[in-house]
Amino acid sequence: MLLTPEEWEAVRLSLSVALRSVAFSLPPAVLAAWLLARGRFPGRALLDALVHLPLVLPPVVVGWLLLVTFGLHGPVGALLNEWFGIRLVFTTAGASLATAVMSFPLIVRAVRLSLDAVDPGLEAAARSLGAGPLDRFVTVTLPLILPGILSGTITAFAAGLGEFGAVITFASNIPGETQTLPLAIYSATQTPGGEATAAKLATISFILAVAGLLLAEFAGRRLSLLLGRLPR
């Protein structure tokens, strides 16, 4: 299957955007999952709803909210531009941000599920053995939720490859800059004679998505075995 340089560029850009989005959303997602699973504080229900919002909102609305917030005249975007000269709209970084926001709940859900499966008694035992809060998290909780973190990350990566609505709204459809796979497919379908390109790119999307899901499943199981969570 031969791809033109422009098509390769879309594939490369999709991978890059998805990778960056995951790197960006993973730490706050783990923190949010931990707060939701273990925290007892007012506003927990609100945080829960907020985290899940990207799952239920139309992606275009998420993109629009980002545009309003991080646009050159938005409250955050204006400051970023003024202080650091960072521009997010219509850039690859912006596409990554939009993708990160969309896949955030996917990671939170996966991490939270595995956190719920960790016996709080183990953390209590670590505590009685002299481990402080950070020590307990790093040596007991984190290793035990690694399978969840990993499968959440891979799922978010695979989903991030195909993020369309939020990206096109916030970052637009600029070849080589923000035109990821789904955007390239969309453009191809809008171009006379673009059917072959659309078919090729769609096939690649399909392969990447399936590979991502299989990898997530496999890696999760492998890790669980390694961590002694499942009997050998």
Place this chain on the structure above:
Amino acid sequence: MLDVALTHRFGPKGFALDAAFTSPTPGVTVVFGPSGCGKSTLLVAVAGLLRPQSGRVELDGTLLLDTATRLIVPPEKRRCGVVFQDARLFPHLSVETNLRYGLRRAPRGAEGPGFEEVVALLGIAHLLHRRPAALSGGERQRVALGRALLSRPHILLMDEPLAALDAPRRAEVLPFLARVRERFRLPILYVTHALDEVDQLADHLVLMEAGRVQAAGPLEDLSTRTDLPLLTARRDGGAVLSCTLLDHDPARGLSRLGFAGGDLRVPLREEAIGTALRMRVRARDVSVAITEPKGLSVQNILPATLESIGPAAPHEAMLRLRLGNAILLSRVTADAVARLELHPGQPLWALVKSAAFSPAASAESAP
């Protein structure tokens, strides 16, 4: 000295704990009571894993908790080695890393048994490279005990460490607990609802019921009190005697034990002469006679004085018998009391079958 006073209420109408006791250290203090009496709550509060609404915990002059002055030492700084009922080994770490978890976090200069010593004592050297998932229940508890011991604790807290094990596994782990008790001069607070664990381990006993301490004191003293139904109303209730092994008679298949009120013949023991043993003489195994009986199979016929007659079950009475400096309890029918015209001060003969001490009989009495 371990000094504990705690009150805690779970919810406005929930279970209320209001318990206080003082026990000597080092030594094993067993908190004994039925399920749901609050004994485990008491233990986690001493460990600091539960913050009671009010209370004070002092161990050998160090305050761990004093709500009056808002002093609350966090559990990770209390240096209480906790052994939980469900072991709670870290599943992602090898047995060896589990064992060293507390050791690595103990303050420099803290003294305690060495790694090799603990591993040898608990017989877990062959398990070091395994994962907890590959251990049996008994092995897990031994590793958990080792992990707690190696954290250089000032006190060991054990929360029904044998309750989740079946009878053979319990029998496997109990001797190790006894060994730890003998070897390390550590204060131990041990929570259980099994009387055989009390007999094997307790120096000091705290009886709990419905969130309150019913009585506290040396095991031998409490076991002969007739006002504690928690102990004496049980089928296996009875006086606990501190004995010394005097001699073996392999030809007759008997060993002779000396106690403060005379000698006791029991089925042949394996221990060396001079060993200190603790025997529970169940009240239902003790009968009395008003004249010295002859021609009986019973091996132990001991002169005694009837101190008091207390109530037991309906139509039954609990006799408190004095033998020298020791006390025995005897559970008889109310009819026997009337028929023999038993009265306090009366000289009697206490009869105890040797077969009542056979190991099979004591295994049956385990709950």
